[in-house]
Amino acid sequence: MRQIILDTETTGLDPALGNRILEIGGVEIVNRRPTGKHFHRYINPERDSEEGALQVHGITSDFLADKPKFREIAQEFLDYVAGAELVIHNAPFDIAFLNHELRLLDRKPISDVCPSVVDTLKQARELHPGKRNSLDALCERYQIDNAGRTLHGALLDAQLLAEVYLAMTRGQDSLLIDAAPKFAAQVDMATREMVPIIVLGASAEELAAHDQQLADIDKASGGKCLWKTL
Numbered sequence: 001m002r003q004i005i006l007d008t009e010t011t012g013l014d015p016a017l018g019n020r021i022l023e024i025g026g027v028e029i030v031n032r033r034p035t036g037k038h039f040h041r042y043i044n045p046e047r048d049s050e051e052g053a054l055q056v057h058g059i060t061s062d063f064l065a066d067k068p069k070f071r072e073i074a075q076e077f078l079d080y081v082a083g084a085e086l087v088i089h090n091a092p093f094d095i096a097f098l099n100h101e102l103r104l105l106d107r108k109p110i111s112d113v114c115p116s117v118v119d120t121l122k123q124a125r126e127l128h129p130g131k132r133n134s135l136d137a138l139c140e141r142y143q144i145d146n147a148g149r150t151l152h153g154a155l156l157d158a159q160l161l162a163e164v165y166l167a168m169t170r171g172q173d174s175l176l177i178d179a180a181p182k183f184a185a186q187v188d189m190a191t192r193e194m195v196p197i198i199v200l201g202a203s204a205e206e207l208a209a210h211d212q213q214l215a216d217i218d219k220a221s222g223g224k225c226l227w228k229t230l
Helices: 051-057 070-081 091-104 120-127 135-141 154-168 172-186 204-220
Strands: 002-010 021-030 033-042 085-088 117-119
Touching: 002 051, 002 070, 002 091, 002 154, 021 070, 021 091, 021 154, 033 070, 033 154, 070 091, 085 091, 085 154, 091 117, 091 120, 117 120, 120 154, 135 154
Parallel strands: 002 085, 085 117
Antiparallel strands: 002 021, 021 033
């Protein structure tokens, strides 16, 4: 499965007010493994950033003056994301801006190029209800080093989000998927010597601690702990 972890920086909060994209960063992941194929472009938005947005990303109009306009990088960007699932933190924000830019060029919306979109902010809120779920908060929660993030930057944020997404969605299924090809390539199941399997049962104290952990998870998730239903 091919996914593009995507982030944008913009001149303001609302494309309906004429705000534009000024930076795009993308990180490619295939079958939960980063490929090293990144997309990063600064874009001349043909207008100044609002003061609040400038304080967030720190990218000045002078810096962007000689950068390409969106229409000049649009096809390159679309070729990069074509066919991939997009993974975006607060996806409705970035999708609205991308569709605005495409609409200005009389192009079809991004949904015609990418089959689906994952909103990691929505995922995080479901996993961690009642907690802060900003990218910085998630980096702290999953012990991902974001010390270099003093200002927002599209490629840096996409790289951090890729690590957060992989950590947040890492479960038994993904671990088995990741391990299966290696296991099949290295072990001949038909000829290997069978050895006795040693099973160590959990103690009463360990079982009690396990039950308590499930109860805590069930309480924190509002009754969504799947293990308690099995």
